[in-house]
C-alpha cells in the first residue's frame with residue numbers, strides 16, 4: 001500500500017502550518033575593522049548593512065553621531081576620520097539594531113522601513129505586522 005501511504009503523508013504535510021524560518025536572534029557578521037594611520041576602516045560595512053537591510057548612509061550617520069567621529073562611505077567600506085574602538089563600534093551597531101531594526105512588539109529582526117517624512121520612518125515588522133514610528 002505504498003501509494004496510500006504517500007497520499008497520507010502528503011496530506012499530513014499539507015496540514016502542517018508552514019512556518020517561515022525566522023529567528024529571534026540576529027546574527028551580525030563579524031565586523032572587520034582596520035586601522036590605517038588616523039583612520040578606522042570597516043571593511044565589510046556593506047555586508048553588515050545588507051544583513052540589517054538598512055541604507056549604509058543611515059547607519060553611517062548614526063555611528064558618526066554616536067561615536068562623535070566623522071565618516072564617509074567608500075564603496076562597501078566605511079571610513080572613520082579618527083580612531084574608533086572596535087568593541088565600542090560593535091556595541092553601537094547593536095544599539096542601532098535595537099533602535100532601528102528590532103520589532104518593538106515581537107522582538108524579531110525581519111523588518112523594513114517605510115518613509116513617513118524626512119525625519120520619521122515607520123518600522124514595519126514582517127513577522128507580526130506591527131508598525132512603530134521611529135525618529136531618525
Ligand SMILES: [Zn+2]
Nearest residue numbers: 103106125128
Ligand atoms: Zn513584530
